[in-house]
Amino acid sequence: MTDETADHLPARTDAAASAAAAAAAGGSGGSGENADGDTRRSIGDQSAQVDQAERSAFSRASDALQRHREPSEIWGDEREAVNIALHWAAARATVASDPKTTARSAAELHEAAGETITAGGIGAQRAMDLFDEVLLPATRASEDPMNLAYIPAAPTRAAVAFDTVVSAANVFGGMWENGAGAIFAENQVLRWLSDLLGWPADSAGVFVSGGTTGNLSALATARDHALRTRGRRPEGGWALACASTAHSSIASAARLLDMDLVTVPIDDRGHLTGDVLESTLAADPRICAVVASGGTTNAGIVDDIASVVEVAHRHDVWVHVDGAYGGAALAAPSARGRFAGIDQADSFIVDPHKWLFAPYDCCALLYRDARPAAAAHSQHAAYLDSIDRGESNPADLAAHLSRRTRGLPLWYSLATHGTDAYRDAVERCLASARTVARAIATTEHLELLLEPELSVVVFRRPGWTPEAYRRWSQRLAKDGTILCVPTAFRGEIALRLAFVNPSTDPQAVIDVLRTTMLEADEH
């Protein structure tokens, strides 16, 4: 790598990322005398203000990366391609999001980008330029502080940066024998989550791609466990029970697993409770699993997990808690009480890419007792059976075999910042939701539809037609003011705000709601 290349480094970036970029691009840059000794010097010279702690991080990273990779006979010398991509990633990790970026039609994108896949290749610089100038601007900034639609995302910079490290390390995370060190670190994160759940020391889990896959894998385990313990498939096939407020991925799992979905009525405040579940289970012995929401997506409602568990277990029915969005609130003392009874649930998911400040894609799937999961999911083949299964293998606990160690960005961020910072970040989102809800309740032209249980605020603008909601939402999305899209709540059109970004300023949200909704009436 040349000095010119080093000049592209962001003026003051994370030293370890710089080291990784330098080492990957130069293939070396280590602490000893070697062909790329200049690399280390040039970065060191440029970073006069980098403090001692960062310098030692830099040299440790470099020490581990001294073995030079020779140019490949097929791919040639890829250092330029590596350099371009990693420098872009390092710079991108620290820039502010642009709330105005938005989807474009495939035709427009084709017009702007042309054919990018060609026999000879278009070259790294051209591909990167297209990504930066055309493709990425046609995506939505999930982490923008004023993006409060759906469930957005707000990964820490540490987690984002480490995602690049995970790719560079390229660990096969399916089996302990291949990925031991990385899996060990992931397991420490899963242990932290298990402790939040109040689960025993031998509970175990795995990181999968998202809540949909996590729910599917947990429910496949529940169904398999029922078959093994009950001895045969019931007349009419298996069924699973949940409230109508359960996430759409539960219905999808039921379809894929060929299970009937039995909808259990909710109480006045929107919770699935043991009382009503009791009669549902008594009436339908085909039900082998019940799903409780640990924070519904639409309104952030946490089902009455304690009574659900008590009733389900009396009927020998597995309890899965879908905390894809809301499970993060277990880390927050002010919300933990809502999850009473979760210590007795059988399986649980939480998506760190939603509210635990990790980048896509990441779902933690946990089992209080992982043996039924291993029985349901372990794959066997002549070439696999030589694998030592003495340690728990992530591949054995979900519907997958090859896997990226996608829990590591969360591990790095948690290890860097500590669990107290996570508690505080989740609490801040909860506080923002409560502040905005209070302001809505006291604003004449707005109506709060539900006291938030977690960090979703549902409200309406009395008198507005669906078209008025749509116009307001689209206008503010387009000018980058706020992303807040209409939903339906208790049969009425409504608006919802999901607070998962600790950088969101609640006062800025209140100001937007108080001004723009009145202005909209004047248009």
Ligand SMILES: Cc1ncc(COP(=O)(O)O)c(C=O)c1O
């Ligand atoms: C409660 C809940 N469960 C499951 C999912 C599905 O998660 P994913 O999008 O990661 O597949 C979501 C997504 O919003 C969710 O909110």
